[in-house]
Amino acid sequence: MITVRKADDRAMTRIGWLDGRHTFSFGRSILSNDVPYADGFRSLLVVNDDRVRPGMGFSEHPHDNMEIITYVLDGQLAHKDSTGNAKSLAPGWIQRMSAGSGIRHSEFNPSPTDPLRLLQIWIVPDRKNIRPSYEDREFKDADLRDRLALLAGPDGSGAPTLIHQDAFFYASRLSAGKAAAHPLRHDRHAFLHLAKGSITLNGHNLSEGDGVFISDETEMAITAGPAGAEFILIELA
Numbered sequence: 001m002i003t004v005r006k007a008d009d010r011a012m013t014r015i016g017w018l019d020g021r022h023t024f025s026f027g028r029s030i031l032s033n034d035v036p037y038a039d040g041f042r043s044l045l046v047v048n049d050d051r052v053r054p055g056m057g058f059s060e061h062p063h064d065n066m067e068i069i070t071y072v073l074d075g076q077l078a079h080k081d082s083t084g085n086a087k088s089l090a091p092g093w094i095q096r097m098s099a100g101s102g103i104r105h106s107e108f109n110p111s112p113t114d115p116l117r118l119l120q121i122w123i124v125p126d127r128k129n130i131r132p133s134y135e136d137r138e139f140k141d142a143d144l145r146d147r148l149a150l151l152a153g154p155d156g157s158g159a160p161t162l163i164h165q166d167a168f169f170y171a172s173r174l175s176a177g178k179a180a181a182h183p184l185r186h187d188r189h190a191f192l193h194l195a196k197g198s199i200t201l202n203g204h205n206l207s208e209g210d211g212v213f214i215s216d217e218t219e220m221a222i223t224a225g226p227a228g229a230e231f232i233l234i235e236l237a
């Protein structure tokens with residue numbers, strides 16, 4: 001079963017410095033209860049596509065008991081948190097912050113001229129009140145180009161970045177007309193977010209910002225359109 005949520009059907013937050021699009025209900029941006037998966041999908045709770053104006057960002061604020069994954073699409077991201085981490089991330093970087101028993105962080109666009117675009121994903125962890133931790137990793141274009149690259153996964157999976165949940169985070173940059181495939185066991189599920197370009201997925205035509213909820217499929221066959229594509233894929237229990 002494949003359920004598509006078109007880009008324009010997402011909830012939105014638009015304030016002076018932030019243009020945010022939300023696949024799921026988030027904060028004051030609430031999707032109707034009639035919308036499938038309005039409140040999340042399996043352990044996936046948030047997928048936010050945020051555009052941040054130069055010199056602006058999210059001031060320090062708290063979280064707990066959440067796996068927070070940030071994937072930079074354009075611009076620069078300046079991260080700071082209460083565990084002492086401070087890092088500047090560029091496109092292709094992924095950061096994982098386990099809020100655990102409690103953490104505070106800020107995320108800013110440090111550029112005076114260039115906008116920042118990022119995806120922020122929240123996954124409910126498999127246990128509560130773990131020790132807060134942070135990890136980041138850079139992936140070059142060659143790591144993502146014309147393949148489905150595993151960026152994060154559970155302990156023991158061999159993934160380069162850890163998620164405290166039975167979830168696997170993939171990303172890909174497909175050139176025009178190139179294809180990728182991912183098998184899916186009958187008891188597994190997946191969510192795909194198309195960040196840029198266009199693709200076909202098992203016969204469904206998708207454009208930038210579309211999201212796809214996938215269950216009871218044995219394989220995902222993905223082909224990029226004429227302008228290529230960049231997308232993330234999250235496999236879930």
